[in-house]
Structure formats: C-alpha cells, structure tokens
Amino acid sequence: MPRTDYCGHTVIVTGASSGIGASFARSLAARGSNLILVARRVDRLEALAGELEKAHGITATVIALDLTSPTAGRDLKAAADAAGVRATSLINNAGFGTFGDFIDEDPARLAQEIAVDVSAPVQLSAAFLPDIIAAGGFLINVASMAAYAPTPRMAVYGAAKAFVLSFTESLWAELRGTGVTTFVLSPGATSTEFNAVVGTDDATAGAKMRTPEDVVTTALAHLESRNPGPSVIDGATNRAAVSLMRLISRRSTAKMMHRMTDPARRSGSKVPAAADTSA
Incomplete structure (x- = not known):
C-alpha cells in the first residue's frame, strides 16, 4: 500500500509536454492525482491533459509558461490562483x-540555461512550499548524473545540476518534521528529446538509455518508501558509477569525462549549439 495518498494531491509538473515530465504526469494521473501541467508547448499540454482526464477522471490544468522569466515562480502562482487550483505538490x-x-x-x-535549470526550481519551490507544507505534499527536483562529476563540454549544465542536487538535499534537512517529502532525482542517459535536439549522442557519451518510465518508477518508489532520503539515482549502473567516481580524484574524473564527451570518439558526430528539454 503506497504511503502517499496520490488522490489527495494536485501536482505541478514542469516540462510536462514530453519525456520524463509527461511520464510523471501519466503515472500520477493513473494514481488519482490532479495535475497542473507546465511547459511552453501548449498544444502538447492540452493533448496530454485531455488524454489523462478521459482515461483517469482527474483534472489537468494547462499553464503555458516561459521558465526563463525572472518572475517565473510568481507568474505560475498567479496563473494557478487565477485558474482556481491550489497545488499541493511540485x-x-x-x-x-x-x-x-x-x-x-x-x-x-x-x-x-541558468535561469531554467537553477533559478526556476528555486523560484517555484519558494512560491509553492507554503501550500505544500500545509498539505503535507511532496517536492521533487530533477537533477542529473551530471551533478556528480565535472562535465566538460556541458560545463554550465553540470554545474546547474550540481546546484539542484545541493539545494534539494539542503531542503530535505530543513523540511524534516514538516510532513513534506523532499528529494532530488538524478537520471542518467534517458530516451527523451535531449539528444535529438542536441543533434549528437555525444551529450550522453553513447551510454545505454533508460526510459522515462524507468526514471519515474524509481522516483515514485523512493517517494513511497518508508523513510525517503534526500536523493535517489535512477538505474543500478548509474548508482555504481557515482560510487566509483567518489573513489577517484576530481582531477582524474575531469580528465575521464573530457575523453568521454569528445566528439572525436564517435564517428559522424557533430557539435551543435544546444539541447532543450524544457518542453
């Protein structure tokens, strides 16, 4: 029996129009949660909302929002209030x-990139934590395996995800005893639009892909566990890799990661400008 009463929650999911975000939405709707779906691509959000409402009888509110805005947290709270919905989890x-x-x-x-990956999680957490605490809800921030090591050629992305890891683990400690479950989820290479938008598999160094459903299963199992810790890594191979990186020097790790992300390692690769998973 899950320890989380999903039917009692209205959950905000950002980046909900594809990948891990859409998988979170489907899994939560199947468990009875109402949803607030947030992304830029409103057509995809509306299609997903209609699918989930029809399949599960839940309410899915669509809010189109640009998370690069310096007022993203305040803007999303105002939009939710205007729609008459109160978020209890994020x-x-x-x-x-x-x-x-x-x-x-x-x-x-x-x-x-910094605005979406660093500032937005801070803003949204600040905007919605009072309601989450009042409801005894949950806060999950999605980081990455990139949070655990220097990430040459993705230097800002890795640093941003390291921030999310540290920020969320600190919130876990601060929120103990409030009834809120808080943790950071770190996926590795996952079958989303990330590499397709980048234009190269070098961004994930040719690693074997997990599915968005795998990642969400890991997250919800952690959420439902008896005493959830501050962080969870998806996939046994990824967990082993992090354990290994803790045993070698930062110098060696940085050099190893520089080799792994070198486009010359992979025939026919190219180095594009950006990968966007904010959907």
Missing part, C-alpha cells in the same frame, strides 16, 4: 543543456 522537471566547449557558447543562451 515536480521541478523542466531543464535544458548546451553541448560544446564553453569558450564557443553564446552567453545569452547560457544565461537562459
């Missing part, structure tokens, strides 16, 4: 990455 899933040497990146694009 999954900060939206994010995007860039791939290539830092010196060649567009500073404006990097600023957007």
